[in-house]
Amino acid sequence: MKIRQISVFLENRPGRLSALCRTLAEAGINLSTLTLAETGEFGLLRLITPDPAKAQQVIEQAGYAATATEVVALQVPDRPGGLASVLQVLEAHGLSVEYMYAFAMRAGGDAVMVFRFDDMDRALTVLQAAGVSVSKSVDLFGA
Amino acid sequence: MIRNLWNDLDGTFFPESALDYMPADRLREVQLQRLKAVTALAYERVALFRERMDAKGVKPGDVRTLDDVRLLPFAAKTDLRDTYPYGLFAVPMSEVVRLHASSGTTGKPIVVGYTAPDMEVWKQVIMRTLYAAGFSRGDVVQNMFGYGLFTGGLGLHDGIEGIGATVIPISGGNSERQIMVMKDFGVTAVSCTPSYFIHLIEVAGKLGIDFKRDLKVKRGVFGAEPWTDQMRQFIETASGIKAYDIYGLSEIIGPGVAAECGCQSGLHVFEDHFLVEIVDPKTLEPVPEGQEGELVITTLSKQAMPVIRYRTRDITAIEARPCACGRSIRRIRRISRRSDDMFIIRGVNVFPSQIETALLKTEASLPHYQIVLTRKSGLDRMEVRVEVTGEMLRDRLSEMEGLQRRFAHSIEQITSLHTDVILVQPGTIPRSEGKAKRVLDHRNDSV
Ligand SMILES: [Zn+2]
Numbered sequence: 117m118k119i120r121q122i123s124v125f126l127e128n129r130p131g132r133l134s135a136l137c138r139t140l141a142e143a144g145i146n147l148s149t150l151t152l153a154e155t156g157e158f159g160l161l162r163l164i165t166p167d168p169a170k171a172q173q174v175i176e177q178a179g180y181a182a183t184a185t186e187v188v189a190l191q192v193p194d195r196p197g198g199l200a201s202v203l204q205v206l207e208a209h210g211l212s213v214e215y216m217y218a219f220a221m222r223a224g225g226d227a228v229m230v231f232r233f234d235d236m237d238r239a240l241t242v243l244q245a246a247g248v249s250v251s252k253s254v255d256l257f258g259a
Numbered sequence: 260m261i262r263n264l265w266n267d268l269d270g271t272f273f274p275e276s277a278l279d280y281m282p283a284d285r286l287r288e289v290q291l292q293r294l295k296a297v298t299a300l301a302y303e304r305v306a307l308f309r310e311r312m313d314a315k316g317v318k319p320g321d322v323r324t325l326d327d328v329r330l331l332p333f334a335a336k337t338d339l340r341d342t343y344p345y346g347l348f349a350v351p352m353s354e355v356v357r358l359h360a361s362s363g364t365t366g367k368p369i370v371v372g373y374t375a376p377d378m379e380v381w382k383q384v385i386m387r388t389l390y391a392a393g394f395s396r397g398d399v400v401q402n403m404f405g406y407g408l409f410t411g412g413l414g415l416h417d418g419i420e421g422i423g424a425t426v427i428p429i430s431g432g433n434s435e436r437q438i439m440v441m442k443d444f445g446v447t448a449v450s451c452t453p454s455y456f457i458h459l460i461e462v463a464g465k466l467g468i469d470f471k472r473d474l475k476v477k478r479g480v481f482g483a484e485p486w487t488d489q490m491r492q493f494i495e496t497a498s499g500i501k502a503y504d505i506y507g508l509s510e511i512i513g514p515g516v517a518a519e520c521g522c523q524s525g526l527h528v529f530e531d532h533f534l535v536e537i538v539d540p541k542t543l544e545p546v547p548e549g550q551e552g553e554l555v556i557t558t559l560s561k562q563a564m565p566v567i568r569y570r571t572r573d574i575t576a577i578e579a580r581p582c583a584c585g586r587s588i589r590r591i592r593r594i595s596r597r598s599d600d601m602f603i604i605r606g607v608n609v610f611p612s613q614i615e616t617a618l619l620k621t622e623a624s625l626p627h628y629q630i631v632l633t634r635k636s637g638l639d640r641m642e643v644r645v646e647v648t649g650e651m652l653r654d655r656l657s658e659m660e661g662l663q664r665r666f667a668h669s670i671e672q673i674t675s676l677h678t679d680v681i682l683v684q685p686g687t688i689p690r691s692e693g694k695a696k697r698v699l700d701h702r703n704d705s706v
Contacts, residue, residue: 123654125647127684153656158647158682160656179686181647185654214655232654 118186118236119253120168124161125181128154136161136180143174148256149230151217164189164219164230166257186236189219189256191226191249198227205246211239219256228256273390273422275383278531279586286587289531291325293559298322298331301565304349307342308332308567328534328557329545333568339369339510348372350563360408361509371410371509372563378417380560384515384529385418391520391527391586392480392503394448396423401441403451404483406430410513411483415450418515424448431455434462441474449479453486453494453502454606460497471499480505482514484608488593491523504593510569511556517591525578525590532560535591536568537577551576554591602698604632604639609674611697614643617669621662622651629688634702642679643670646688 126132133152140147150163165171168184175182192198206213211233219228228251233239243250281289299319301308311332312318321330339347348355350372357373373381394400400419404411412430419426429440431451437459440446449456456479463470470476476498482505494502506526507514516533517526528535537552538545546552554571558564578590601610611630618628627646632639645666653659659682666680689696 121654123652125652125659125682125684127682127687132684155656155660158659160654160659162654176649179684181649181652181685183649183652183654 117250117252118188118240119164119251119256121185121187121230121232122163122165122168122172122175123183123185124163124175126152126159126161128156128158133161136175136178139178140165140171140174143170145171145174149217149219151230153215162217162230164256166253185232187230187232188236188240188243189228189230189251190243191224191251192229194225194227199229202243202248205243205248206233206239209238209242211235211242219251273386273395275386275421276390278529279387279391279527279588281531281587283587286530287325290534290559293531294325294328294534294557295319295322297557297559297561297565298567300349300562301567305347305565307338307347308334325534328536328568331557331567333543333555333570334566335570336369336510336572339371340367343367344370345372347564347566349565350374355563358408359410359413359509359513361410368408369510371513374562377512377561377563380532381414381512381515382417382421384512384532385414386421387529388480388505388515388518389418389422389424391518391584392505393478393501393521394419394422394424394480398424398448399427399444399446400424400448400450401427401429401437401444401446403429403431403437403449403455404514410507410509414507414513414515415480419450434459435466438463438466438468441476442468445475447475447477449476449500451479451481452483453481453490454484454608456481456494456498456502457490457606460494470497474498476500478503480518482506484603486593486603486606490606506591506594508571508573510566511558511571512561516556520582520584520586522583524582525592527582527586527588527590530588532558534559535577535589537575538570540570540572540574546576548579549576551592554594602630602632602700604641604676607674607676609641609676613673614670617673618643618645618666620673621665621669626651627685627688629696630698632698632700632702639702640679641676642681643667644681644683644688646685647682648685 124136145165148164150161153160172182172184190202192202214232214234216229216231219230302312302319315332317330354374355372356375357378358370360368360370402412402415402419404415406412406428416426416428427444478501480503491502503519504526505514505518507516517528519526534557536545536555538555540553551574554573554575556569556571558566573594575591575594578592582590601608614630618626626648629644631642663680663682667678670678
């Protein structure tokens, strides 16, 4: 199933990232995982949290520009070629990955990775048909 | 003896210019007489002036000396906007023979009107402008100021005809055709904005036309925007012509308020028609003679739309020392900056409102922004910082870079200037009283 990711615009200047993390910690927001994509001048901080709506609210109230995006978390077998096997399924169906990053926790013996596709719905159908485990948010954050 | 002084540049006597040499005490008498008359006219016929004078407790009869002009209230561009279209007219429309309007940078234009005698005065001051710059009968003048509602084109036009020169009413635009006409029609003199002429020099170069070798242009009057000595130097060196600064504004009359003589050291104000003061733009108190401040103008002979103490926003100083040309009318220093936000970069006038238009064209809502001007090894650079909003934000870096490019492209389309657009976090552009400071000019911070 799809989960909501919050993306935050950050200028590429020292202290910007830690300031945002402090804001979130002070509001009691738990971060499940985060990743920073950047150009020379600015970056997008993408984060996954159990309560994305609240996180977005806190972030925006602190004066940041933020937007929500849907992504999926996939369980990727933690062995050589594990990721390749997932990517092969996507490639076979002509689906492209916009970006992906690792989730901090693991599910059983598998690594969990966060994916964003240009066609999210079709990607989900294809992946499920191919037997790739798609994490539900309950799995990720605990019931 | 006096008559020698009237010999403008090429030794011809021009009766219109005789007023430029009026003895100073006589000139002050004329000014005072006209100031009294225009104050009475404005008080009787224009509600805005009457209400403001009443509020200050000033009656027209209180004006007994020229310095008494300081008793009168100021007027500003907003007054013309607020009384749009005819609120400041002092005569019935049946007396008005000409209307002009300035586009303004936002909202409604401002409208100005002229009676038949106003038109005659306008023509006279343009003739004096042209004579001072050495124009005369026999010149073929390419008038590249815009024709139409703008005062530049038609204002110059009447004066060029007035001195008996040949006018080519080509208006602005279509640079290649301008060069072709200049060459084929044997043009000897031009009138336009200095930045447009600099552009034409470049265009001519691309067409393989050498200004000095292939064209007959000897002189030009340039105005309608502040410019610098560096720009004059460039124009004169690159094209071999003499470039004269002229000054005016639609609210007062259009071109024809002040003009340079052959000495090119300041612009002589046609003081018999315009009373000038220099005030501190913040306190509005007069500054000591010779010091810089905001130019304030009172029209002394305008009938259709007399204007009392108009704040021009142009920064200059009055040069009271006599000019080598012998004119008794005083000079103002060339205007190279304005007290409001407009700035000039690489010879192009830019209003923050143009940047706003460009940003609005790209995003549906106007983000907070700031213009930062810097200078690196003599080259001016414009950077526009734009605060990213949640609405603008996309989850892909490529889309954000695309947004950056679209902003820059849109600004370039409107200002014809290359800009570095920098995306910044919300709230990072300092605001004072809720309003951001639009322009940060760091160009003179280091050399
Ligand atoms: Zn002079």
